Amino acid sequence: MKDLQNLLDQVSTIVKKNNEILEATGGRFNVFKILGVDHYETINSTVLAEFLNPKGSHGLKDAFLKAFLEAIVKRNAEFKMFADLFVSENADVGTEKDTYEGRLDILIEDNNGHAIIIENKIYATDQWEQIKRYNKFALGKYFKKENYQILYLTPNGTKASKDSGEGIEYISISYSSFIIEWLEHCVNLASRFPLVRETINQYINHLKKLTNQDMDNQNLNEILDLMSKQEYLSSTFAISNNIAALKNKIINDSLVPQLIEIEKELNIEYVRKPGNNNYDFVNTSWCSPFHFRIPSKKYSIYSEFGATNLQKLEYGFGCDDKETLDALKKIIGCKSSHKWFAFKGFKPYSSWGEKAFVAILNGQMKKAIKSEIEWMLEQTKSIGL
8 A cells, every 4th residue: 555655646746747847838728728619529620621621721732631641551551542542632621511411520522533531529429320321422422432431530549339330441540649640740741830830739739638648758758667667566557457446436426416416406306316326337338427307397307428438428308209309409409310319418528537537526527517407407498398
Protein backbone atom coordinates (compact mmCIF):
# COMPACT_ATOMS: atom_id res chain seq x y z
CA MET A 1 0.00 0.00 0.00
CA LYS A 2 2.91 2.36 0.72
CA ASP A 3 4.30 1.79 -2.80
CA LEU A 4 0.87 2.56 -4.26
CA GLN A 5 0.64 5.81 -2.30
CA ASN A 6 4.15 6.82 -3.35
CA LEU A 7 3.29 6.14 -6.99
CA LEU A 8 0.09 8.18 -6.80
CA ASP A 9 1.90 11.06 -5.09
CA GLN A 10 4.61 11.21 -7.74
CA VAL A 11 2.17 10.92 -10.64
CA SER A 12 0.07 13.70 -9.07
CA THR A 13 3.18 15.91 -8.92
CA ILE A 14 3.88 15.34 -12.63
CA VAL A 15 0.24 16.02 -13.55
CA LYS A 16 0.35 19.24 -11.54
CA LYS A 17 3.53 20.27 -13.35
CA ASN A 18 1.91 19.53 -16.71
CA ASN A 19 -1.09 21.68 -15.77
CA GLU A 20 1.23 24.52 -14.75
CA ILE A 21 2.98 24.31 -18.14
CA LEU A 22 -0.37 24.45 -19.95
CA GLU A 23 -1.37 27.50 -17.91
CA ALA A 24 1.97 29.28 -18.43
CA THR A 25 2.12 28.67 -22.19
CA GLY A 26 -1.53 29.21 -23.04
CA GLY A 27 -1.86 25.53 -23.88
CA ARG A 28 -5.46 25.51 -22.65
CA PHE A 29 -6.51 28.29 -25.03
CA ASN A 30 -8.76 26.84 -27.71
CA VAL A 31 -11.07 28.85 -29.90
CA PHE A 32 -13.24 25.80 -30.64
CA LYS A 33 -13.97 25.38 -26.94
CA ILE A 34 -14.46 29.12 -26.40
CA LEU A 35 -17.11 29.20 -29.12
CA GLY A 36 -18.82 26.21 -27.52
CA VAL A 37 -18.70 24.09 -30.67
CA ASP A 38 -15.82 21.76 -29.83
CA HIS A 39 -18.04 18.71 -29.26
CA TYR A 40 -20.40 19.03 -32.24
CA GLU A 41 -19.88 16.37 -34.92
CA THR A 42 -21.12 18.68 -37.67
CA ILE A 43 -18.58 21.35 -36.71
CA ASN A 44 -15.75 18.82 -36.70
CA SER A 45 -16.89 17.56 -40.10
CA THR A 46 -16.92 21.12 -41.43
CA VAL A 47 -13.39 21.80 -40.15
CA LEU A 48 -12.00 18.57 -41.58
CA ALA A 49 -13.74 19.16 -44.90
CA GLU A 50 -12.21 22.64 -45.17
CA PHE A 51 -8.70 21.26 -44.64
CA LEU A 52 -9.33 18.49 -47.17
CA ASN A 53 -10.81 20.81 -49.78
CA PRO A 54 -8.34 21.73 -52.59
CA LYS A 55 -10.50 24.82 -53.15
CA GLY A 56 -10.52 25.71 -49.46
CA SER A 57 -9.63 29.09 -48.00
CA HIS A 58 -6.33 27.72 -46.62
CA GLY A 59 -4.71 28.33 -50.02
CA LEU A 60 -2.58 25.18 -50.06
CA LYS A 61 -4.69 23.59 -52.80
CA ASP A 62 -4.63 19.76 -52.56
CA ALA A 63 -1.56 19.47 -50.30
CA PHE A 64 -3.64 18.43 -47.25
CA LEU A 65 -5.81 16.02 -49.24
CA LYS A 66 -2.74 14.34 -50.77
CA ALA A 67 -1.24 13.97 -47.29
CA PHE A 68 -4.52 12.46 -46.10
CA LEU A 69 -4.51 9.85 -48.86
CA GLU A 70 -0.85 9.04 -48.21
CA ALA A 71 -1.55 8.63 -44.50
CA ILE A 72 -4.28 6.07 -45.21
CA VAL A 73 -1.98 4.14 -47.57
CA LYS A 74 0.63 3.90 -44.79
CA ARG A 75 -1.93 2.25 -42.53
CA ASN A 76 -3.77 0.26 -45.16
CA ALA A 77 -1.72 -0.90 -48.14
CA GLU A 78 -4.84 -2.05 -50.00
CA PHE A 79 -5.93 1.59 -50.22
CA LYS A 80 -2.97 2.41 -52.52
CA MET A 81 -4.66 1.25 -55.72
CA PHE A 82 -7.60 3.54 -55.05
CA ALA A 83 -5.34 6.44 -53.97
CA ASP A 84 -3.36 6.15 -57.21
CA LEU A 85 -6.59 6.50 -59.23
CA PHE A 86 -8.01 9.37 -57.18
CA VAL A 87 -7.37 12.80 -58.77
CA SER A 88 -7.04 15.25 -55.90
CA GLU A 89 -6.27 18.50 -57.75
CA ASN A 90 -9.87 19.49 -58.49
CA ALA A 91 -11.75 17.33 -56.01
CA ASP A 92 -15.05 18.59 -54.61
CA VAL A 93 -15.57 18.30 -50.84
CA GLY A 94 -18.94 18.68 -49.17
CA THR A 95 -20.62 18.00 -45.82
CA GLU A 96 -24.09 16.81 -44.82
CA LYS A 97 -24.73 15.46 -48.32
CA ASP A 98 -28.36 14.35 -48.58
CA THR A 99 -29.01 11.06 -50.33
CA TYR A 100 -32.00 8.74 -50.45
CA GLU A 101 -30.00 6.43 -48.18
CA GLY A 102 -29.16 9.03 -45.54
CA ARG A 103 -26.94 12.05 -44.99
CA LEU A 104 -23.19 11.71 -45.60
CA ASP A 105 -21.00 13.59 -43.12
CA ILE A 106 -18.18 14.25 -45.62
CA LEU A 107 -18.15 13.41 -49.33
CA ILE A 108 -15.00 13.89 -51.43
CA GLU A 109 -15.36 13.38 -55.21
CA ASP A 110 -12.82 13.75 -58.00
CA ASN A 111 -13.77 14.49 -61.60
CA ASN A 112 -13.13 10.90 -62.72
CA GLY A 113 -15.96 9.20 -60.88
CA HIS A 114 -14.11 8.34 -57.65
CA ALA A 115 -15.33 9.18 -54.16
CA ILE A 116 -14.41 9.01 -50.48
CA ILE A 117 -17.26 8.86 -47.98
CA ILE A 118 -16.35 9.73 -44.38
CA GLU A 119 -18.78 8.79 -41.62
CA ASN A 120 -17.87 10.91 -38.57
CA LYS A 121 -18.85 9.45 -35.22
CA ILE A 122 -17.79 11.38 -32.11
CA TYR A 123 -20.84 10.98 -29.89
CA ALA A 124 -23.69 9.53 -31.92
CA THR A 125 -24.32 5.82 -32.26
CA ASP A 126 -24.83 4.11 -35.62
CA GLN A 127 -28.20 4.49 -37.24
CA TRP A 128 -30.07 1.48 -38.60
CA GLU A 129 -27.90 -0.26 -41.24
CA GLN A 130 -26.07 3.05 -41.74
CA ILE A 131 -22.85 1.87 -43.43
CA LYS A 132 -24.83 -0.67 -45.45
CA ARG A 133 -27.11 2.08 -46.76
CA TYR A 134 -24.17 4.34 -47.64
CA ASN A 135 -22.56 1.46 -49.48
CA LYS A 136 -25.80 0.90 -51.41
CA PHE A 137 -25.84 4.60 -52.38
CA ALA A 138 -22.18 4.49 -53.45
CA LEU A 139 -22.68 1.39 -55.60
CA GLY A 140 -25.59 3.06 -57.32
CA LYS A 141 -23.69 6.25 -58.07
CA TYR A 142 -20.11 5.06 -58.68
CA PHE A 143 -20.99 1.67 -60.23
CA LYS A 144 -18.34 -0.55 -58.59
CA LYS A 145 -16.45 -0.88 -55.31
CA GLU A 146 -13.12 0.07 -56.89
CA ASN A 147 -14.46 3.59 -57.46
CA TYR A 148 -15.19 4.54 -53.85
CA GLN A 149 -14.00 4.06 -50.28
CA ILE A 150 -15.90 4.40 -47.02
CA LEU A 151 -13.98 5.67 -43.98
CA TYR A 152 -15.43 5.26 -40.49
CA LEU A 153 -14.00 7.96 -38.21
CA THR A 154 -14.33 7.70 -34.42
CA PRO A 155 -12.33 9.00 -31.44
CA ASN A 156 -10.42 5.73 -31.03
CA GLY A 157 -10.86 3.92 -34.35
CA THR A 158 -13.62 1.56 -33.27
CA LYS A 159 -15.59 -0.55 -35.74
CA ALA A 160 -19.14 0.17 -36.81
CA SER A 161 -21.90 -1.81 -35.13
CA LYS A 162 -22.74 -5.23 -36.56
CA ASP A 163 -26.11 -3.98 -37.77
CA SER A 164 -24.52 -0.98 -39.46
CA GLY A 165 -21.47 -2.40 -41.20
CA GLU A 166 -21.39 -6.20 -41.21
CA GLY A 167 -20.30 -7.51 -44.61
CA ILE A 168 -19.29 -4.07 -45.93
CA GLU A 169 -15.72 -3.08 -46.77
CA TYR A 170 -14.75 0.10 -44.95
CA ILE A 171 -11.66 1.49 -43.21
CA SER A 172 -11.73 2.53 -39.55
CA ILE A 173 -9.67 5.61 -38.66
CA SER A 174 -9.34 7.51 -35.40
CA TYR A 175 -9.09 11.06 -34.19
CA SER A 176 -6.71 9.97 -31.42
CA SER A 177 -3.92 8.81 -33.73
CA PHE A 178 -4.70 9.00 -37.46
CA ILE A 179 -6.27 12.47 -37.68
CA ILE A 180 -3.85 14.03 -35.17
CA GLU A 181 -0.81 12.58 -36.96
CA TRP A 182 -2.12 13.75 -40.34
CA LEU A 183 -2.77 17.23 -38.97
CA GLU A 184 0.71 17.39 -37.45
CA HIS A 185 2.07 16.73 -40.94
CA CYS A 186 -0.25 19.46 -42.25
CA VAL A 187 1.32 21.89 -39.77
CA ASN A 188 4.65 21.35 -41.54
CA LEU A 189 3.01 21.77 -44.95
CA ALA A 190 1.54 25.08 -43.77
CA SER A 191 4.80 26.42 -42.30
CA ARG A 192 4.68 29.50 -44.59
CA PHE A 193 0.97 30.10 -43.93
CA PRO A 194 0.99 31.24 -40.26
CA LEU A 195 -2.78 31.71 -39.83
CA VAL A 196 -3.49 28.31 -41.32
CA ARG A 197 -0.67 26.69 -39.34
CA GLU A 198 -1.87 28.05 -35.99
CA THR A 199 -5.49 27.16 -36.72
CA ILE A 200 -4.41 23.57 -37.34
CA ASN A 201 -2.46 23.64 -34.08
CA GLN A 202 -5.59 24.88 -32.32
CA TYR A 203 -7.57 22.02 -33.80
CA ILE A 204 -4.92 19.49 -32.80
CA ASN A 205 -5.08 20.93 -29.29
CA HIS A 206 -8.84 20.45 -29.32
CA LEU A 207 -8.60 16.84 -30.55
CA LYS A 208 -5.98 15.93 -27.96
CA LYS A 209 -8.30 17.24 -25.26
CA LEU A 210 -11.22 15.37 -26.81
CA THR A 211 -9.23 12.11 -26.83
CA ASN A 212 -7.57 12.58 -23.42
CA GLN A 213 -4.08 13.22 -24.77
CA ASP A 214 -3.46 16.78 -23.60
CA MET A 215 -0.26 15.98 -21.71
CA ASP A 216 3.17 17.23 -22.67
CA ASN A 217 5.31 14.39 -24.10
CA GLN A 218 8.08 14.97 -21.58
CA ASN A 219 5.67 14.73 -18.66
CA LEU A 220 4.00 11.68 -20.18
CA ASN A 221 7.37 9.95 -20.52
CA GLU A 222 8.15 10.78 -16.89
CA ILE A 223 4.94 9.06 -15.81
CA LEU A 224 5.65 6.03 -18.01
CA ASP A 225 9.23 5.77 -16.69
CA LEU A 226 7.93 5.97 -13.13
CA MET A 227 5.19 3.39 -13.64
CA SER A 228 7.55 0.95 -15.34
CA LYS A 229 9.97 0.82 -12.41
CA GLN A 230 10.05 -2.59 -10.80
CA GLU A 231 9.06 -1.32 -7.34
CA TYR A 232 5.95 0.37 -8.77
CA LEU A 233 4.92 -2.16 -11.40
CA SER A 234 2.55 -4.08 -9.12
CA SER A 235 0.90 -0.84 -8.05
CA THR A 236 0.57 0.26 -11.69
CA PHE A 237 -1.25 -2.93 -12.65
CA ALA A 238 -3.36 -2.80 -9.48
CA ILE A 239 -4.61 0.63 -10.55
CA SER A 240 -5.14 -0.45 -14.15
CA ASN A 241 -7.03 -3.59 -13.17
CA ASN A 242 -9.44 -1.66 -10.95
CA ILE A 243 -10.38 1.31 -13.13
CA ALA A 244 -13.73 -0.27 -14.02
CA ALA A 245 -14.48 -0.90 -10.34
CA LEU A 246 -13.52 2.69 -9.55
CA LYS A 247 -15.91 4.05 -12.19
CA ASN A 248 -18.74 1.87 -10.88
CA LYS A 249 -18.05 3.00 -7.31
CA ILE A 250 -18.15 6.69 -8.21
CA ILE A 251 -21.41 6.29 -10.16
CA ASN A 252 -23.10 4.18 -7.47
CA ASP A 253 -21.81 6.12 -4.47
CA SER A 254 -21.82 9.68 -5.84
CA LEU A 255 -24.03 10.01 -8.94
CA VAL A 256 -26.97 7.86 -7.84
CA PRO A 257 -27.57 9.97 -4.67
CA GLN A 258 -27.47 13.09 -6.87
CA LEU A 259 -30.08 11.57 -9.20
CA ILE A 260 -32.28 10.91 -6.16
CA GLU A 261 -31.89 14.60 -5.32
CA ILE A 262 -33.08 15.48 -8.85
CA GLU A 263 -36.09 13.19 -8.28
CA LYS A 264 -37.12 15.25 -5.25
CA GLU A 265 -36.25 18.63 -6.75
CA LEU A 266 -38.24 18.09 -9.97
CA ASN A 267 -40.98 15.83 -8.59
CA ILE A 268 -40.25 13.01 -11.02
CA GLU A 269 -39.57 9.34 -10.28
CA TYR A 270 -35.99 8.05 -10.46
CA VAL A 271 -36.25 4.41 -11.56
CA ARG A 272 -33.19 2.93 -9.84
CA LYS A 273 -33.65 3.17 -6.08
CA PRO A 274 -31.07 2.83 -3.26
CA GLY A 275 -30.05 -0.68 -2.31
CA ASN A 276 -28.55 -1.75 -5.62
CA ASN A 277 -25.23 0.01 -5.11
CA ASN A 278 -23.20 -2.69 -6.86
CA TYR A 279 -24.71 -2.21 -10.32
CA ASP A 280 -22.11 -2.71 -13.05
CA PHE A 281 -22.46 0.31 -15.33
CA VAL A 282 -19.12 -0.19 -17.08
CA ASN A 283 -19.55 -3.68 -18.50
CA THR A 284 -23.29 -3.66 -19.14
CA SER A 285 -24.40 -3.16 -22.74
CA TRP A 286 -27.03 -0.48 -23.28
CA CYS A 287 -26.98 0.51 -19.60
CA SER A 288 -28.89 3.59 -18.50
CA PRO A 289 -27.15 5.99 -16.09
CA PHE A 290 -30.35 7.96 -15.50
CA HIS A 291 -34.00 7.09 -16.10
CA PHE A 292 -36.97 9.05 -14.78
CA ARG A 293 -40.69 8.39 -15.02
CA ILE A 294 -42.88 11.44 -15.38
CA PRO A 295 -46.07 11.21 -13.27
CA SER A 296 -49.31 11.02 -15.26
CA LYS A 297 -47.49 11.19 -18.62
CA LYS A 298 -47.16 8.72 -21.48
CA TYR A 299 -43.40 9.21 -21.71
CA SER A 300 -40.30 8.85 -19.57
CA ILE A 301 -36.89 10.51 -19.73
CA TYR A 302 -34.29 7.91 -20.53
CA SER A 303 -30.57 7.60 -21.24
CA GLU A 304 -28.48 4.81 -22.67
CA PHE A 305 -24.83 4.11 -23.46
CA GLY A 306 -24.48 2.80 -27.01
CA ALA A 307 -21.42 0.72 -26.09
CA THR A 308 -19.80 -0.88 -23.07
CA ASN A 309 -17.20 0.97 -20.98
CA LEU A 310 -19.52 3.99 -20.76
CA GLN A 311 -19.22 5.04 -24.39
CA LYS A 312 -21.62 6.96 -26.66
CA LEU A 313 -24.21 8.18 -24.16
CA GLU A 314 -27.52 9.31 -25.63
CA TYR A 315 -30.59 10.59 -23.85
CA GLY A 316 -34.12 11.67 -24.60
CA PHE A 317 -37.65 10.36 -24.38
CA GLY A 318 -39.00 6.84 -24.10
CA CYS A 319 -42.57 6.28 -25.21
CA ASP A 320 -44.66 3.44 -26.67
CA ASP A 321 -47.36 5.70 -28.15
CA LYS A 322 -46.45 6.49 -31.78
CA GLU A 323 -48.25 9.82 -32.04
CA THR A 324 -46.71 11.08 -28.80
CA LEU A 325 -43.27 9.77 -29.76
CA ASP A 326 -43.40 11.57 -33.12
CA ALA A 327 -44.08 14.84 -31.29
CA LEU A 328 -41.24 14.13 -28.85
CA LYS A 329 -38.85 13.43 -31.72
CA LYS A 330 -39.55 16.90 -33.10
CA ILE A 331 -38.76 18.44 -29.72
CA ILE A 332 -35.38 16.77 -29.46
CA GLY A 333 -34.46 16.92 -33.15
CA CYS A 334 -34.35 13.14 -33.51
CA LYS A 335 -34.56 11.75 -37.06
CA SER A 336 -34.28 8.09 -36.07
CA SER A 337 -37.04 5.65 -37.01
CA HIS A 338 -36.83 3.91 -33.61
CA LYS A 339 -40.25 2.79 -32.39
CA TRP A 340 -39.78 3.55 -28.68
CA PHE A 341 -37.06 6.18 -28.20
CA ALA A 342 -36.26 9.73 -29.31
CA PHE A 343 -32.56 10.21 -28.57
CA LYS A 344 -29.69 12.63 -29.12
CA GLY A 345 -26.09 12.70 -27.91
CA PHE A 346 -25.48 13.84 -24.34
CA LYS A 347 -22.90 16.59 -24.85
CA PRO A 348 -20.33 17.26 -23.54
CA TYR A 349 -20.40 14.05 -21.46
CA SER A 350 -20.87 11.43 -24.18
CA SER A 351 -17.99 9.09 -23.35
CA TRP A 352 -17.30 8.94 -19.64
CA GLY A 353 -13.59 9.36 -19.01
CA GLU A 354 -11.78 11.55 -16.50
CA LYS A 355 -13.72 14.71 -17.37
CA ALA A 356 -17.08 13.03 -16.72
CA PHE A 357 -16.02 11.56 -13.38
CA VAL A 358 -14.61 14.86 -12.18
CA ALA A 359 -17.99 16.34 -13.14
CA ILE A 360 -19.78 13.70 -11.06
CA LEU A 361 -17.67 14.45 -8.01
CA ASN A 362 -17.90 18.25 -8.26
CA GLY A 363 -21.62 18.32 -9.06
CA GLN A 364 -21.36 19.50 -12.67
CA MET A 365 -22.76 16.23 -14.01
CA LYS A 366 -25.86 16.60 -11.84
CA LYS A 367 -26.21 20.19 -13.00
CA ALA A 368 -25.98 19.14 -16.67
CA ILE A 369 -28.48 16.28 -16.28
CA LYS A 370 -30.95 18.41 -14.32
CA SER A 371 -30.69 21.27 -16.80
CA GLU A 372 -31.46 19.00 -19.76
CA ILE A 373 -34.40 17.39 -17.95
CA GLU A 374 -35.84 20.80 -17.05
CA TRP A 375 -35.56 21.91 -20.68
CA MET A 376 -37.25 18.72 -21.90
CA LEU A 377 -40.11 19.07 -19.42
CA GLU A 378 -40.62 22.70 -20.40
CA GLN A 379 -40.71 21.77 -24.10
CA THR A 380 -43.33 19.08 -23.54
CA LYS A 381 -45.51 21.55 -21.64
CA SER A 382 -45.28 24.00 -24.54
CA ILE A 383 -46.95 21.50 -26.89
CA GLY A 384 -49.45 20.23 -24.33
CA LEU A 385 -47.89 16.85 -23.53
